[in-house]
Amino acid sequence: MIKKILNKSTCADCKTCCIFDCYDVWETPLFDKETADVVKLTVPTAEFAPKGNGFVLDFGKMSAYDLVKCPALSDSGCILGDKKPFDCRIWPFRIMEHDGQRIIAVSSLCTAVFEQSHDKLKDFLKNGLAAEIFAYGEKYPEAIHPLYDNYTILLTESDIK
Numbered sequence: 715m716i717k718k719i720l721n722k723s724t725c726a727d728c729k730t731c732c733i734f735d736c737y738d739v740w741e742t743p744l745f746d747k748e749t750a751d752v753v754k755l756t757v758p759t760a761e762f763a764p765k766g767n768g769f770v771l772d773f774g775k776m777s778a779y780d781l782v783k784c785p786a787l788s789d790s791g792c793i794l795g796d797k798k799p800f801d802c803r804i805w806p807f808r809i810m811e812h813d814g815q816r817i818i819a820v821s822s823l824c825t826a827v828f829e830q831s832h833d834k835l836k837d838f839l840k841n842g843l844a845a846e847i848f849a850y851g852e853k854y855p856e857a858i859h860p861l862y863d864n865y866t867i868l869l870t871e872s873d874i875k
């Protein structure tokens with residue numbers, strides 16, 4: 715979904731967004747039942763917890779030093795391919811809430827995207843993806859998180875109306 719601004723090989727070399735510590739475990743994507751079932755069939759040890767209409771990964775209790783990888787991450791990348799959760803397909807963009815408004819923000823952890831001109835990123839989003847992201851938030855409010863420290867606001871919902 716964001717291939718125009720993020721090269722596939724850059725992602726393949728990084729995988730930061732598929733590995734979590736106790737501070738960013740809230741970033742785990744929201745899976746629908748079908749996708750969670752595919753992961754569980756392939757990786758029977760994968761644990762999920764229900765969240766709203768979907769499921770999130772459940773890594774149990776984590777210490778400050780733990781690093782855990784998404785069970786769908788294999789040596790050759792995400793086993794889900796193009797069927798990966800919407801949150802993964804749009805990361806480092808996220809729908810968040812700030813001052814009572816829904817916003818789209820970008821994570822500074824993905825330097826390959828974050829270091830691009832933010833005006834260019836806004837134009838990219840306004841060209842269709844922003845509407846899709848806000849529609850996703852409408853359907854899955856459980857995917858909306860409060861604005862987090864390492865995220866920068868790019869658009870509010872009213873910017874695309």
Ligand code: SF4
Pocket residue numbers: 731732733743784785786787788791792793794798799802
């Ligand atoms: S579902 Fe795939 S892309 Fe998403 S966090 Fe897991 S391994 Fe990464």
